[in-house]
Amino acid sequence: MILTFFETKNGLIKKSSLILADYCKRLKNKFNLNIIGIVSNEINETEEEKLKFFEISKLYKIQEKNAIANCIADIAKKENSQIIILSHTYESKYILPILSSKLDYTCVSNTIEIPKNISPFEIKRNAFSGKAFENTEIKEEKVIISVNTNSYSSSDNENKSEFTLVDHNESYENNKQFEITNLEKQSSKINLRDAEVVVSGGRGLKGPENWNMIEELASILNAATACSKPVSDLNWRPHEEHVGQTGKTISPELYIAIGISGAIQHAAGVSSSKYILSINTDKEAPIFKISDYGIVGDAFEVVPKIIEELKK
Template identity: 45%
Template sequence: MSVLVYVEQVDGKFKKSVFEAVSYAKAIADIQGSSLTAISIGNVGEAELKELGKYGASKVLNVSNDQLKNFINQAYASVIAEAAKKESAAVVVLSNSFSGKGLAPRVAVKLEAGLVDGAVELPKLDGGQFLVKKTAFSGKAFAITELTSAIKVIALNPNAFGVKESAVEAAVEAFSPEIKATDFTAIVKEIVRATNKVSLPDAELVVSAGRGLKGPENWGMIEELANLLGAATACSKPVSDADWRPHSEHVGQTGIAISPNLYIAIGISGAIQHLAGVSSSKVIVVINIDPEAPFFKVADYGIVGDAFVVVPKLIEALKAHKG
């Protein structure tokens, strides 16, 4: 018996969310008294793979294959399911990332496994029950879900568990399962990645703005503040609906749900649908000209004032703080 964790690589490197998933999987392995194996797909160097030992992976299965260079969920799911069988995995852990969302359900069906996605805590093993807490109703609630299948699949929300070191020596082992040709029916034509931007779903800090900014031409100060903080930028629904900002920045009930350590909302009133997507942020700062804005009711810190005055001053103060 073991725990298997899928470690998603981007251009041969692992991101923080991967180390978080490994840390989480290691904690499950400890609860179950079993060992942790990681499965890496794509061309990742030995040194980077060894790095996974730092977070508790004692074995790393390395699938290095040009055919699998690009992410094709159908083929990747086959590889992960084969790895789970080889390792007799009782639990399979993935990140609840864009690719994780396309992968985990396929892996679950292949293994006839129950799946919890959006997990926010370690599973509780209560009198034979296997219970996992996950977000539900777009952050308005949590659902404690029991999995009764022999194998369990869990997709962990970013920033929910944190990175925890637990150094072991990682043994890297080449793995080359058979993959059927029909798993490559979808073909990746092009990948466009903005390398200088912090990606929103797993960002630790997020600066977000709403209609209070009055127009897309005023986003310069939002971007400057975000750059200074190393934060991702986000926006409210009316802003993306008006095409002031791309849809990929829309957070809220019908946009992306996020749970950063810090969420700064500027010129956003805080409609229930917006709050649903951001309420699991650890610290919320609201800057709004209207002292009655509902957002202040769920904020930790607030400034009542005109964004066009407050934000430039905040940028100055931040520059001074950073020296």
């Protein structure tokens, strides 16, 4: 049996969770399993209807927003789940190790395909910050995986089926062993780790005074802004925006690299983006090797033209 958790925000199911639902359905049909879903009870009715397209047999609605790992662990024990599936998001990356230690399941993060086998469990995952793939085989029967939903294309789901609704109204004592004393300052309105589109600038932009066009492009595309390490080292941009091996690892739908050479340490943090578009004056720049689309040109000419077109 598959147990999965759908993330929501303001009552809406996150896009990554809808892709995850499709992933679970394919897994169910490949190995003839059942799907049990878990979702916050803040989900609104129309969103709940969307889940009926994924052949889920039972849906638990949980009221605890601060003890999601506890809820999932309790439901997993009650239902004797064999496979727990989360999306590889910021929220689930936090839940995954807690669940693994609570349940003593083996966990595999950042998986990118449907398992080849479930007994023993064999699955492909991203390794070394997306620079390699790894085929993992797990000897234990019970596993938790997190799926990189950017690496997976969902199919059309037309047939609706009903599920049994179960309210999970347990409340859990607040037994947090740590407290957040300082929150990271966000320099852009959109959270870099959750952003679907990221506009990123490098040393090719010459100086902090030239970031207006980056911010304008980001605002038109509803994107977060990011930068290379030297840019934050030079204090052109805040450190929270630095992506790469020593910065944040991100995997948006679209990463736009402007004036960034694409050094291996930079690529390590962005190469699992679904699409990469690069703008660089040097046609030999390594960033083009990991790009899906490339524009060889001067950012100061190309970016204003893109902005102009998008504004039309």
